[in-house]
Amino acid sequence: MITSPSSLRRSERSRRAILRASLDLCTERGYGRVTVEAIAARAGVSKKTIYRWWPSKGAVLLEAFADVLVDATPFVDTGDIGADLRAHVAGAVRVLSVPPFGPAYAGILSELHHDDTLARAVREQLVDPRVEEAVGRLRGAQDQGQIPPGANLPLAVEMLYGPVYYRHVLGKPVQDEETVAALVDHVLRALRAPGY
Structure with missing residues (x-):
């Protein structure tokens, strides 16, 4: 039987995707051109998810x-x-x-x-x-x-x-x-x- 991952695991997976996306974008664009919108799009999450865990891109x-x-x-x-x-x-x-x-x-x-x-x-x-x-x-x-x-x-x-x-x-x-x-x-x- 296949079970779905727990919300905790999904949250950790999303957190890691967001952190990786932020670093990748910083490499590609430079810190000043990174936005929360771009991080969310790259990580495959909503801006709301990011703002739930962090107050800013910084x-x-x-x-x-x-x-x-x-x-x-x-x-x-x-x-x-x-x-x-x-x-x-x-x-x-x-x-x-x-x-x-x-x-x-x-x-x-x-x-x-x-x-x-x-x-x-x-x-x-x-x-x-x-x-x-x-x-x-x-x-x-x-x-x-x-x-x-x-x-x-x-x-x-x-x-x-x-x-x-x-x-x-x-x-x-x-x-x-x-x-x-x-x-x-x-x-x-x-x-x-x-x-x-």
Whole structure:
């Protein structure tokens, strides 16, 4: 006997189709030319379905981008904080350097300046959880004696991510492996400097 899929499965299938469609359209047209209407048509769903789950095209693309970024940049603990941070930052650079993810995130970042709902979503769904995870990984290194007690871990996270996003937003060439290694080494040296 053949049974129809549950509404939950249909919803997940639709969600994935919408996220894929938004990324495909961003690659083909650029962030600015993507519309909710076009996403709905490509995904084979109604606009109402999209608006039931997301308030805007930026929110759709944010979820699609966040899914990929989280998967590509885990916070692993091999016992070597330098190696772990180099791998993590290099993963972020790779995601930001390829369409559709880089252009999608650049579009989201430009739009959040005049969309308070999207700005809040970026902070709550992406930035704050990632910062919390990064601080947690640094705290683990601190507990292992690799980073001195009293080091400002949230500031260290900003120092790590700041150059990556600065280059991305300004359209500068992405960091290569050597530049990422130099960035991580510089931040770790700063954390170990006298006064921390």
